[in-house]
Every structure is written in structure tokens, then in C-alpha cells.
Amino acid sequence: MLQLLTLTVLGLTMIMSGCATTQQVIAKVQSSSDTPLDQVLKMRPDLRDELATVEIRQFFNKSEAPTVGQVKVTETGLMDDSVKSIQTIYHFKKEEKNWKMHKAEKLYRCMRGANTKTFQKAVCL
Numbered sequence: 001m002l003q004l005l006t007l008t009v010l011g012l013t014m015i016m017s018g019c020a021t022t023q024q025v026i027a028k029v030q031s032s033s034d035t036p037l038d039q040v041l042k043m044r045p046d047l048r049d050e051l052a053t054v055e056i057r058q059f060f061n062k063s064e065a066p067t068v069g070q071v072k073v074t075e076t077g078l079m080d081d082s083v084k085s086i087q088t089i090y091h092f093k094k095e096e097k098n099w100k101m102h103k104a105e106k107l108y109r110c111m112r113g114a115n116t117k118t119f120q121k122a123v124c125l
Contacts, residue, residue: 033098036069040090044073052077067094082124084116085109 034042037058041047047054055074060066069092076085091103107119 036071036090036092036099036101039092039099039101040071040073047073050075052079068092069094069099080124082111083108084111085119087119 035058037056040056047056053076055072055076057072057074059070059072061068071090071092072087073090074085074087078086085108087107087109089105089107090101091105092099092101094100105121107121108124109119110116110124113125
């Protein structure tokens with residue numbers, strides 16, 4: 001009986017210390033700056049309501065301790081019949097533990113014209 005009580009107390013101690021560790025990790029993540037993806041979604045609330053097909057991808061220069069990030073937003077099925085897709089690329093750099101957007105570029109994939117295969121900077125006619 002004493003062994004069962006000892007094992008129960010030991011088990012509860014391990015579970016409680018695991019919860020504290022999890023809470024510390026969650027607090028650390030929440031205290032850091034918004035990820036590039038979070039920032040883009042805050043800047044572009046229209047993406048949640050858009051009737052077009054929206055593809056969002058987030059990239060980093062390395063998996064551990066990244067310093068450069070990129071978010072690509074590709075919108076397809078737009079109301080404009082001259083445009084097949086619009087791709088907006090947001091470029092981020094990590095400065096003093098915070099992600100800062102440095103540049104955003106908008107590219108177009110046209111339905112007709114000389115270039116219908118790739119994205120271009122020129123607006124579709």
C-alpha cells in the first residue's frame with residue numbers, strides 16, 4: 001500500500017512539473033513577436049473573406065533560428081478576366097528578436113498576351 005501511494009505521489013509530481021514546463025514554453029512563444037505569416041494576415045484581413053482561391057506559404061532561410069522570412073500570397077480565380085493570378089511576396093528580416101517587413105512586391109500572371117506562363121511585374125492588359 002505504501003508503494004502504491006509513493007508511486008502515485010511520484011507520478012503526480014512528474015505530471016505537474018511537465019505542465020509547468022509546457023506553460024513556460026507557451027509563455028515564451030506568446031511573448032515573441034508575431035511571425036511573418038501572422039503579420040500578413042493582420043495586414044490583409046480581406047484574405048479571410050476573399051471569394052478567390054487563396055494560397056499562402058511561409059518560407060524561412062533556415063529551420064533553426066531563422067533571420068530572413070518570406071510570405072507568398074497567391075490569389076487565383078479573380079473577377080478580372082485579364083488576370084489569372086496575383087502573387088504578393090512579403091519579405092521579412094528578424095531584427096532584435098522581432099520580424100520586420102522590408103519589402104512587398106506584387107506580380108501578375110496574365111490570361112492573354114505574350115507571357116501567360118510566369119508571373120511578371122507589369123500589370124495585365
